[in-house]
Amino acid sequence: xxxxxxxxxxxxxxxxxxxxxxxxxxxxxxxxxxxxxxxxxxxxxxxxxxxxxxxxxxxxxxxxxxxxxxxxxxxxxxxxxxxxxxxxxxxxxxxxxxxxxxxxxxxxxxxxxxxxxxxxxxxxxxxxxxxxxxxxxxxxxxxxxxxxxxxxxxxxxxxxxxxxxxxxxxxxxxxxxxxxxxxxxxxxxxxxxxxxxxxxxxxxxxxxxxxxxxxxxxxxxxxxxxxxxxxxxxxxxxxxxxxxxxxxxxxxxxxxxxxxxxxxxxxxxxxxxxxxxxxxxxxxxxxxxxxxxxxxxxx
Amino acid sequence: xxxxxxxxxxxxxxxxxxxxxxxxxxxxxxxxxxxxxxxxxxxxxxxxxxxxxxxxxxxxxxxxxxxxxxxxxxxxxxxxxxxxxxxxxxxxxxxxxxxxxxxxxxxxxxxxxxxxxxxxxxxxxxxxxxxxxxxxxxxxxxxxxxxxxxxxxxxxxxxxxxxxxxxxxxxxxxxxxxxxxxxxxxxxxxxxxxxxxxxxxxxxxxxxxxxxxxxxxxxxxxxxxxxxxxxxxxxxxxxxxxxxxxxxxxxxxxxxxxxxxxxxxxxxxxxxxxxxxxxxxxxxxxxxxxxxxxxxxxxxxxxxxxxxxxxxxxxxxxxxxxxxxxxxxxxxxxxxxxxxxxxxxxxxxxxxxxxxxxxxx
Amino acid sequence: xxxxxxxxxxxxxxxxxxxxxxxxxxxxxxxxxxxxxxxxxxxxxxxxxxxxxxxxxxxxxxxxxxxxxxxxxxxxxxxxxxxxxxxxxxxxxxxxxxxxxxxxxxxxxxxxxxxxxxxxxxxxxxxxxxxxxxxxxxxxxxxxxxxxxxxxxxxxxxxxxxxxxxxxxxxxxxxxxxxxxxxxxxxxxxxxxxxxxxxxxxxxxxxxxxxxxxxxxxxxxxxxxxxxxxxxxxxxxxxxxxxxxxxxxxxxxxxxxxxxx
Ligand SMILES: Nc1ncnc2c1ncn2[C@@H]1O[C@H](COP(=O)(O)OP(=O)(O)OP(=O)(O)O)[C@@H](O)[C@H]1O
Ligand SMILES: [Mg+2]
Numbered sequence: 074x075x076x077x078x079x080x081x082x083x084x085x086x087x088x089x090x091x092x093x094x095x096x097x098x099x100x101x102x103x104x105x106x107x108x109x110x111x112x113x114x115x116x117x118x119x120x121x122x123x124x125x126x127x128x129x130x131x132x133x134x135x136x137x138x139x140x141x142x143x144x145x146x147x148x149x150x151x152x153x154x155x156x157x158x159x160x161x162x163x164x165x166x167x168x169x170x171x172x173x174x175x176x177x178x179x180x181x182x183x184x185x186x187x188x189x190x191x192x193x194x195x196x197x198x199x200x201x202x203x204x205x206x207x208x209x210x211x212x213x214x215x216x217x218x219x220x221x222x223x224x225x226x227x228x229x230x231x232x233x234x235x236x237x238x239x240x241x242x243x244x245x246x247x248x249x250x251x252x253x254x255x256x257x258x259x260x261x262x263x264x265x266x267x268x269x270x271x272x273x274x275x276x277x278x279x280x281x282x283x284x285x286x287x288x289x290x291x292x293x294x295x296x297x298x299x300x301x302x303x304x305x306x307x308x309x310x311x312x313x314x315x316x317x318x319x320x321x322x323x324x325x326x327x328x329x330x331x332x333x334x335x336x337x338x339x340x341x342x343x344x345x346x347x348x349x350x351x352x353x354x355x356x357x358x359x360x361x362x363x364x365x366x367x368x369x370x371x372x
Numbered sequence: 373x374x375x376x377x378x379x380x381x382x383x384x385x386x387x388x389x390x391x392x393x394x395x396x397x398x399x400x401x402x403x404x405x406x407x408x409x410x411x412x413x414x415x416x417x418x419x420x421x422x423x424x425x426x427x428x429x430x431x432x433x434x435x436x437x438x439x440x441x442x443x444x445x446x447x448x449x450x451x452x453x454x455x456x457x458x459x460x461x462x463x464x465x466x467x468x469x470x471x472x473x474x475x476x477x478x479x480x481x482x483x484x485x486x487x488x489x490x491x492x493x494x495x496x497x498x499x500x501x502x503x504x505x506x507x508x509x510x511x512x513x514x515x516x517x518x519x520x521x522x523x524x525x526x527x528x529x530x531x532x533x534x535x536x537x538x539x540x541x542x543x544x545x546x547x548x549x550x551x552x553x554x555x556x557x558x559x560x561x562x563x564x565x566x567x568x569x570x571x572x573x574x575x576x577x578x579x580x581x582x583x584x585x586x587x588x589x590x591x592x593x594x595x596x597x598x599x600x601x602x603x604x605x606x607x608x609x610x611x612x613x614x615x616x617x618x619x620x621x622x623x624x625x626x627x628x629x630x631x632x633x634x635x636x637x638x639x640x641x642x643x644x645x646x647x648x649x650x651x652x653x654x655x656x657x658x659x660x661x662x663x664x665x666x667x668x669x670x671x672x673x674x675x676x677x678x679x680x681x682x683x684x685x686x687x688x689x690x691x692x693x694x695x696x697x698x699x700x701x702x703x704x705x706x707x708x709x710x711x712x713x714x715x716x717x718x719x720x721x722x723x724x725x726x727x728x729x730x731x732x733x
Numbered sequence: 734x735x736x737x738x739x740x741x742x743x744x745x746x747x748x749x750x751x752x753x754x755x756x757x758x759x760x761x762x763x764x765x766x767x768x769x770x771x772x773x774x775x776x777x778x779x780x781x782x783x784x785x786x787x788x789x790x791x792x793x794x795x796x797x798x799x800x801x802x803x804x805x806x807x808x809x810x811x812x813x814x815x816x817x818x819x820x821x822x823x824x825x826x827x828x829x830x831x832x833x834x835x836x837x838x839x840x841x842x843x844x845x846x847x848x849x850x851x852x853x854x855x856x857x858x859x860x861x862x863x864x865x866x867x868x869x870x871x872x873x874x875x876x877x878x879x880x881x882x883x884x885x886x887x888x889x890x891x892x893x894x895x896x897x898x899x900x901x902x903x904x905x906x907x908x909x910x911x912x913x914x915x916x917x918x919x920x921x922x923x924x925x926x927x928x929x930x931x932x933x934x935x936x937x938x939x940x941x942x943x944x945x946x947x948x949x950x951x952x953x954x955x956x957x958x959x960x961x962x963x964x965x966x967x968x969x970x971x972x973x974x975x976x977x978x979x980x981x982x983x984x985x986x987x988x989x990x991x992x993x994x
Contacts, residue, residue, distance in 0.1 A: 108501075349509060597806075
């Protein structure tokens with residue numbers, strides 16, 4: 074029981090991170106029809122700028138806000154400079170484009186922050202909340218889950234009730250119609266990427282707190298493990314990707330413990346491939362993910 | 373400048389080198405390619421060998437992505453399967469290399485067809501991500517079994533020439549040897565072997581484009597529903613594309629292993645897959661020439677950038693592995709923004725210019 | 734006696750929309766049969782059911798006595814059902830010749846291996862099919878465009894390429910989904926002549942979808958009218974023209990027709 078509670082807490086906080094990444098991914102996909110492989114680098118921007126800002130003496134909440142904004146601005150810049158000119162190009166063009174943008178961003182981070190991994194101290198220190206028996210969950214984990222859920226709730230509220238949100242939904246349904254209705258499509262796209270970048274920045278900060286050492290490979294690893302969540306959830310469904318993000322986080326924590334030992338050599342480091350195994354199995358049943366829409370083609 | 377020869381027979385229209393200009397080009401190309409290993413320094417000969425491996429790999433991806441329109445980020449997985457098959461066959465049973473290459477292709481084909489069966493219902497980005505998953509799965513599987521991937525993640529590769537050679541006898545292959553009047557060192561031998569493979573593979577892929585099998589793949593790429601309603605079996609076309617592509621990739625992986633003499637699982641990562649996608653996009657999607665040109669340009673530019681990068685500001689500060697990658701990213705992004713058809717598009721422009729000469733449009 | 738194509742009470746619905754509701758048709762061999770109806774009447778859906786792209790939820794389809802139910806689209810095409818699409822569905826990045834050659838795909842016999850190695854059998858086959866394709870190129874006056882990628886062709890030529898691709902299949906049944914939509918007067922007349930030539934020279938059974946009553950009823954031997962997924966009339970052109978239900982469904986068009994003739 075103790076194990077289960079602690080594993081569940083770890084799974085939820087990991088899932089919260091995946092959900093943040095996957096949500097950003099999916100709104101970007103809905104807006105620009107681009108699978109943003111540079112998303113992982115936005116995590117890095119958030120995390121590394123956070124370390125610099127904290128070192129410069131900024132208080133925690135302010136540093137977090139600035140780091141998230143920075144990640145958002147970079148995302149919006151990528152959209153404007155590279156993605157927008159590519160509208161209407163074949164899928165593989167946008168794929169390699171964002172992959173190469175990812176490489177450039179990684180190089181940029183190395184130029185600015187060097188190659189040494191860094192860590193972000195938790196503002197809660199090592200404090201833990203005793204749950205039952207031996208089980209204890211750190212305040213940091215709880216705070217992460219809480220903040221992530223809040224951020225996502227805020228995002229969905231924005232999407233649902235604000236003018237910008239209406240613009241975003243209209244744009245993602247049909248850009249031309251949205252344009253004809255007088256929605257400033259360009260600005261809406263920029264804002265979408267900005268918000269998605271902010272969510273990624275937040276996820277990056279969490280990641281840097283979770284892994285004592287946060288290096289340039291970490292961003293890649295986290296983002297690439299979040300991809301399956303996007304697919305399982307259904308590319309076009311933000312809600313689906315959030316659900317899938319949490320599910321995969323939980324599964325990734327539980328599977329190596331309960332499943333790994335039965336798989337022999339294959340079970341070693343199972344977490345590296347597990348999300349992809351789940352994804353592949355899932356797509357066999359539902360090729361468009363949990364809540365994704367089938368693209369209908371007509372003749 | 374003469375334009376095309378008058379075609380009077382349909383057979384002539386199907387020839388690869390229909391008129392005098394093509395034949396002159398072919399002759400010149402052959403001369404350059406055959407003399408290349410005797411002219412250049414050892415390091416450029418290595419570049420040539422890399423280019424030949426890249427050509428085979430890129431043609432393989434072109435069949436899948438360029439002809440059949442199936443986007444794959446898992447190309448490196450098939451390369452890895454070919455490489456490790458070659459390594460394991462050599463180590464365990466001293467299988468000669470000319471058997472290892474097709475065997476690697478065959479194992480890759482088996483995995484490719486399985487992946488293809490699964491991919492039948494998926495398209496576009498879903499397929500890209502699933503093939504990425506395939507890459508992780510293959511890498512993970514290889515790493516999980518040291519008997520396949522070697523202890524410590526590296527495996528040395530032997531190159532046996534005939535059956536029944538002992539590992540000690542095998543080492544002769546790496547020595548300089550006289551073949552009649554020509555004396556070839558190992559890199560030169562490898563070059564000629566690779567050249568034969570590359571020409572065969574490119575020729576076979578070109579044959580696809582001028583026959584029914586290739587046309588059905590392209591029909592599925594451009595309009596899969598309409599193609600089916602016109603009698604094309606999309607399942608067959610896609611599976612054939614997966615099979616052909618993964619076979620070729622397996623061969624390319626085997627070639628890579630023979631050349632490197634040690635292979636690691638780590639090498640076959642997403643970056644490699646992306647490089648191959650970049651090659652075919654750079655060369656121009658949909659033609660065999662595009663794959664060849666893209667691969668050659670990629671390898672040569674890579675070499676040039678390697679020498680150039682350390683002296684550049686900022687870029688010089690990066691780890692060496694990243695330097696060329698960054699320069700290359702910038703190049704690819706610029707090419708994609710200004711010339712969507714890649715090198716093939718540039719070539720068309722040049723050709724149009726000369727065909728219209730002395731007029732300009 | 735059974736007809737060449739039998740459509741027996743087929744029904745097809747999409748979430749909430751009944752695209753086809755108990756439609757039955759019988760098309761005789763060699764006929765030029767017209768299907769008419771306003772937008773959204775279910776005409777294209779009917780074609781999609783015949784060529785196996787959609788599976789009707791009710792009813793039965795048979796071609797020349799053979800049940801089409803269990804067959805997949807390419808198998809139905811292999812029986813000789815060819816199609817022209819409403820919104821041209823050409824292979825955009827391929828040349829006109831290659832587009833036409835794809836139409837002959839189901840007649841190819843040589844193995845994949847043979848293609849890959851360009852064996853003599855493949856070479857002979859390519860030349861033989863090319864010969865037939867050239868006849869169709871002549872028939873449709875496409876000579877100038879042989880090596881042009883279809884994506885840069887003008888709309889009228891694209892329609893002709895589509896017709897050519899369908900003819901290359903050596904069809905027994907030709908499904909034509911609004912072949913003249915978007916064409917100008919002259920191109921429309923050309924298309925009408927091609928269709929009549931096909932009927933006269935090849936004797937191919939044709940089903941023609943059109944919006945405009947007059948055009949089809951001048952060409953067709955028989956016709957059926959669909960409205961909201963139901964067949965509301967069937968008969969010879971003269972019968973259809975005066976059918977009160979058709980006049981009702983087509984009020985605007987019908988009046989215009991009357992005025993014009
Ligand atoms: N794939 C689909 N998914 C959902 N609804 C569909 C689909 N295909 C057709 N429909 C619906 O079925 C109905 C009939 O469509 P269909 O295309 O057959 O009409 P049509 O007679 O060809 O009209 P038009 O003259 O505009 O071409 C329409 O209401 C259409 O929206
Ligand atoms: Mg229609």
